[in-house]
Amino acid sequence: MDFFERFLIPHPSPIIYASMAAIVLTTIAIIVGLTYFKKWGYLWREWLTTVDHKKIGIMYLISALLMLFRGGVDAIMMRAQTSMPENTLLDAQHYNEIFSTHGVVMIFFMAMGFIIALMNFVIPLQIGARDVAYPRLNAVSFWLYFMGAMLFNLSFVIGGSPSSGWTSYFPLAGSELSPSVGTNYYMLALQISGLGTLMTGINFIVTILKMRAPGMTLMKMPMFTWSGLITNIIIVFAFPVLTVALAMGTMDRLFGTNFFTTTDGGMDMLWANLFWVWGHPEVYILILPAFGIYSEVISTFAKRNLYGYNSMVASMVVISLLSFVVWVHHFFTMGQGAMVNSIFSITTMAIAIPTGIKIFNWLLTLWKGKIVFTVPMLYSLAFIPIFTIGGVTGVMLGMSAADYQYHNTMFLVAHFHLVIIPGVVFAMLAGLTYWWPKMFGFMLNERIGKWAFSFISIGTCVAFFPMFISGLDGQARRMYTYSESTGFGIWNMISFIGAIGLAIGFILIVYNIYYSTRYASRDVGDDPWDARSLEWATHNPVPEYNFAITPHVNSSQALWDSKKNGHTLFRDGLKEIHMPNNSGVPFVMSVFFFIFGFSFIFSMWITVIASLIGIFACMLHRSFENDHGHHISVEEIKRTESEVRGAKNE
Amino acid sequence: MKMKWVMLASLFTLLAVLTGCEPLLVLDPEGPQAQTQANVIWISIAIMSVIVIVVFAMLAYILYKYRASKQSDSYEPPYIKGNVIVESLIVGIPVLIVIVLSVISVQSNYKVEATPEGYENDEPLVVYASSSDWKWHFSYPEQDIETVNYLYVPTDRPLEFRLYSYGPITSFWIPQLGGQKYAMSDMITTLHLAADNAGEFMGRNANFSGEGFAENTFSVEAMPQQEFNDWVKEVKQTADPLTEDKFNELLEPGHLGQLTFTGTHLEFNPPPQGHHEGHGAGSEGEHNDESSSEHDAHGEHESDSGHADETEENTEHQH
Numbered sequence: 001m002d003f004f005e006r007f008l009i010p011h012p013s014p015i016i017y018a019s020m021a022a023i024v025l026t027t028i029a030i031i032v033g034l035t036y037f038k039k040w041g042y043l044w045r046e047w048l049t050t051v052d053h054k055k056i057g058i059m060y061l062i063s064a065l066l067m068l069f070r071g072g073v074d075a076i077m078m079r080a081q082t083s084m085p086e087n088t089l090l091d092a093q094h095y096n097e098i099f100s101t102h103g104v105v106m107i108f109f110m111a112m113g114f115i116i117a118l119m120n121f122v123i124p125l126q127i128g129a130r131d132v133a134y135p136r137l138n139a140v141s142f143w144l145y146f147m148g149a150m151l152f153n154l155s156f157v158i159g160g161s162p163s164s165g166w167t168s169y170f171p172l173a174g175s176e177l178s179p180s181v182g183t184n185y186y187m188l189a190l191q192i193s194g195l196g197t198l199m200t201g202i203n204f205i206v207t208i209l210k211m212r213a214p215g216m217t218l219m220k221m222p223m224f225t226w227s228g229l230i231t232n233i234i235i236v237f238a239f240p241v242l243t244v245a246l247a248m249g250t251m252d253r254l255f256g257t258n259f260f261t262t263t264d265g266g267m268d269m270l271w272a273n274l275f276w277v278w279g280h281p282e283v284y285i286l287i288l289p290a291f292g293i294y295s296e297v298i299s300t301f302a303k304r305n306l307y308g309y310n311s312m313v314a315s316m317v318v319i320s321l322l323s324f325v326v327w328v329h330h331f332f333t334m335g336q337g338a339m340v341n342s343i344f345s346i347t348t349m350a351i352a353i354p355t356g357i358k359i360f361n362w363l364l365t366l367w368k369g370k371i372v373f374t375v376p377m378l379y380s381l382a383f384i385p386i387f388t389i390g391g392v393t394g395v396m397l398g399m400s401a402a403d404y405q406y407h408n409t410m411f412l413v414a415h416f417h418l419v420i421i422p423g424v425v426f427a428m429l430a431g432l433t434y435w436w437p438k439m440f441g442f443m444l445n446e447r448i449g450k451w452a453f454s455f456i457s458i459g460t461c462v463a464f465f466p467m468f469i470s471g472l473d474g475q476a477r478r479m480y481t482y483s484e485s486t487g488f489g490i491w492n493m494i495s496f497i498g499a500i501g502l503a504i505g506f507i508l509i510v511y512n513i514y515y516s517t518r519y520a521s522r523d524v525g526d527d528p529w530d531a532r533s534l535e536w537a538t539h540n541p542v543p544e545y546n547f548a549i550t551p552h553v554n555s556s557q558a559l560w561d562s563k564k565n566g567h568t569l570f571r572d573g574l575k576e577i578h579m580p581n582n583s584g585v586p587f588v589m590s591v592f593f594f595i596f597g598f599s600f601i602f603s604m605w606i607t608v609i610a611s612l613i614g615i616f617a618c619m620l621h622r623s624f625e626n627d628h629g630h631h632i633s634v635e636e637i638k639r640t641e642s643e644v645r646g647a648k649n650e
Numbered sequence: 651m652k653m654k655w656v657m658l659a660s661l662f663t664l665l666a667v668l669t670g671c672e673p674l675l676v677l678d679p680e681g682p683q684a685q686t687q688a689n690v691i692w693i694s695i696a697i698m699s700v701i702v703i704v705v706f707a708m709l710a711y712i713l714y715k716y717r718a719s720k721q722s723d724s725y726e727p728p729y730i731k732g733n734v735i736v737e738s739l740i741v742g743i744p745v746l747i748v749i750v751l752s753v754i755s756v757q758s759n760y761k762v763e764a765t766p767e768g769y770e771n772d773e774p775l776v777v778y779a780s781s782s783d784w785k786w787h788f789s790y791p792e793q794d795i796e797t798v799n800y801l802y803v804p805t806d807r808p809l810e811f812r813l814y815s816y817g818p819i820t821s822f823w824i825p826q827l828g829g830q831k832y833a834m835s836d837m838i839t840t841l842h843l844a845a846d847n848a849g850e851f852m853g854r855n856a857n858f859s860g861e862g863f864a865e866n867t868f869s870v871e872a873m874p875q876q877e878f879n880d881w882v883k884e885v886k887q888t889a890d891p892l893t894e895d896k897f898n899e900l901l902e903p904g905h906l907g908q909l910t911f912t913g914t915h916l917e918f919n920p921p922p923q924g925h926h927e928g929h930g931a932g933s934e935g936e937h938n939d940e941s942s943s944e945h946d947a948h949g950e951h952e953s954d955s956g957h958a959d960e961t962e963e964n965t966e967h968q969h
Contacts, residue, residue, distance in 0.1 A: 164858075171835065308737055331832065333829070341763075346755070352744060366712045366713070366716060368716060370718045396694045401755065402691050402758070404829020405684075405688075405828075407821070408858075472691075482864065487672075
């Protein structure tokens with residue numbers, strides 16, 4: 001009896017039962033559908049075993065979009081619950097679970113998935129490479145991320161979700177104060193997907209450093225690739241800290257160690273420190289690729305070269321260094337005294353300098369341009385003012401004396417949403433719309449896209465500006481309810497209305513994908529936006545090998561130079577192309593990881609050991625495997641090239 | 651274009667509300683620390699507004715002037731690599747702003763970590779504020795009384811809160827008297843406040859601490875010293891003594907109303923010994939001497955506590 005009881009949800013509600021039913025029905029529908037249409041083989045050959053960076057990028061994209069909706073539903077429920085004083089839509093426990101999973105899903109599985117999706121798809125194309133440096137490791141990365149995400153979402157229906165916040169501060173998250181398995185899910189799911197992210201980091205550093213097309217020196221890389229390089233360097237330095245912290249937390253919860261407990265020498269704030277030593281660089285892991293996307297989009301649609309290329313690169317390097325020395329600003333109120341707070345206050349505000357430089361560079365890129373208001377450009381232009389407000393309130397939070405008043409309030413919530421939404425979400429939507437034709441061979445509808453943009457940008461402002469006010473009026477964050485006398489009601493109601501606006505915007509994006517898939521023209525050419533960098537120099541859709549002939553590069557906007565200044569991109573003749581083989585091992589190994597994580601969460605040690613053996617067997621298999629990839633012959637390349645051309649002329 | 655106006659309008663609404671008739675708690679200070687913080691907030695809002703307006707104006711102007719629909723088809727935007735003067739301006743101006751803000755920030759940091767301005771010569775009232783799921787216990791060692799979930803303090807006397815927790819990390823916050831500070835189970839943190847005027851204020855735990863977090867509040871009443879003395883006298887006459895059993899009962903997770911006791915739990919359940927007062931905080935030595943004599947007085951009870959292992963750290967601090 002005892003064994004099965006732990007899988008039950010401690011606080012079931014109709015929503016959870018409905019989701020259980022929905023999950024079971026969807027799974028059945030997928031299995032039946034795949035069987036009926038005889039797609040199992042296709043799924044296995046083309047997707048589950050693929051090592052192609054483009055397909056892996058698309059799988060990241062689909063997962064991230066799914067997670068966006070999971071996190072979005074959480075958000076709507078939170079705003080609905082707090083829209084009125086003394087509301088009883090959710091009880092305290094449910095509210096706590098929902099804001100915890102909202103944060104985890106949005107940061108780890110939505111934002112990270114999204115940036116890695118775009119890096120995967122775009123960076124090898126932008127540097128003229130055939131794939132990433134370690135294609136199979138890339139597949140391992142994706143499947144670990146995917147299994148981590150699935151494992152985390154399983155907590156909703158088996159055993160209960162974590163409820164101590166996305167930061168999961170100990171001692172609250174310790175086994176004494178959070179006895180349910182929810183926080184075990186947090187520890188294991190993030191550990192598994194975090195390993196995947198670390199591998200991505202290594203993979204992309206090597207890819208960018210070693211696989212650039214001839215002529216592309218570091219200072220001739222497109223800005224998105226630069227941002228990817230710096231992001232991945234931060235990943236490699238920051239993620240091991242998370243790995244260690246999660247391992248310590250897991251041991252505290254399951255093996256009775258006392259790193260973070262309130263007794264026996266445990267240190268209350270040790271987790272918080274470790275978490276934010278990873279957590280603050282993580283903010284820049286998310287935002288730097290976004291800056292890269294904005295640089296590409298703004299320069300493309302202002303029809304101008306990016307202003308101040310060198311200072312753009314320098315400012316990213318400075319941001320990456322500073323990102324590691326500001327973590328204490330997440331707890332100025334820990335009581336470390338005026339001197340420590342002053343040091344971290346100054347380092348925090350110093351980040352505003354390189355960030356400000358970037359904002360001015362984008363403004364100067366627009367200057368004397370010929371600005372076209374496409375959907376990606378609209379997101380980039382709305383990003384500048386909203387992010388400026390989010391950024392300057394960040395500087396205000398960085399003044400530690402005043403932070404004693406902002407800390408843990410809705411003011412903080414307003415700040416980081418107004419940084420992350422325009423900074424990351426807008427960039428992802430801009431990037432998605434911008435690179436969509438390269439991914440799928442048709443454009444998203446501009447009119448629906450503009451409607452979605454209006455709802456999302458106005459919704460963001462309406463949802464988060466009122467929080468500045470209620471925060472200064474003393475509304476702490478993470479309160480599931482408040483009394484009418486506080487006067488918070490009106491501000492929270494406005495926020496709820498804004499959240500509905502955001503929801504409508506995201507539904508419109510889904511509708512746009514459906515609509516454009518059905519009706520959009522497939523005749524968009526290779527370079528529909530009249531862009532500047534190499535990814536637009538190959539065909540639509542991109543052949544497996546990316547470029548039939550490796551391009552030669554002379555500047556950071558090689559394609560533009562070939563269009564306007566007589567630069568020749570493709571000089572050599574066709575040669576045989578060496579490509580990596582598909583492999584099912586990454587998928588199988590990640591399934592073992594999933595079983596390992598799940599059994600670990602529920603302390604089922606026999607399956608833990610069995611799955612661990614499975615994981616090592618997969619690694620062993622790889623070590624002794626003789627796989628030199630395959631070659632694509634010149635005839636085959638010619639055939640593929642003429643087919644793509646043919647398709648284009650239809 | 652319309653986005654810009656929406657955003658400008660929201661900004662002005664925000665400013666209008668901030669300056670409006672019903673002041674927001676944080677911007678309605680009733681003590682010197684909250685006053686310092688409100689001043690910093692106002693200064694930073696002013697400087698930030700200038701930055702925001704400059705960026706918005708530049709963006710609006712550029713978008714208006716250089717939009718494609720306004721230009722001839724043959725216009726080819728120029729290739730502009732960069733300009734040393736422009737780039738040193740966009741580096742230099744933010745650097746200057748950050749320097750100004752840093753000076754303000756550092757000065758105010760030392761202010762809020764010291765005995766409140768204007769109260770330096772008065773003996774502070776020491777209150778041990780400890781949290782348990784989901785309550786606040788206030789021990790007045792000087793008066794030898796203890797309250798739960800409400801706090802009476804005299805005006806015109808500095809207040810020194812020693813914060814710790816019997817559970818998760820919490821944050822002690824009375825917005826109108828000053829900003830918050832964490833209460834933790836393994837060390838004491840010190841928060842210096844003072845109330846200029848009599849009145850009732852909202853106090854709460856601001857740091858998420860589990861299921862009962864939303865209702866984890868307390869009320870604060872500041873009153874003239876004479877009234878405070880009367881209240882203490884009344885408590886001494888009417889309230890029950892706080893016993894160890896009773897206190898352990900109070901520590902059980904849950905919510906309680908307002909309670910009053912004579913005696914404090916400091917005698918049988920002393921606070922953690924690790925003291926985490928910042929370096930350079932005002933009059934540090936004096937406070938340490940005081941707490942050390944107190945710990946000596948209660949030294950015999952230390953073995954009862956689960957925090958006895960902290961003594962080492964304490965020794966380092968005190969001697």
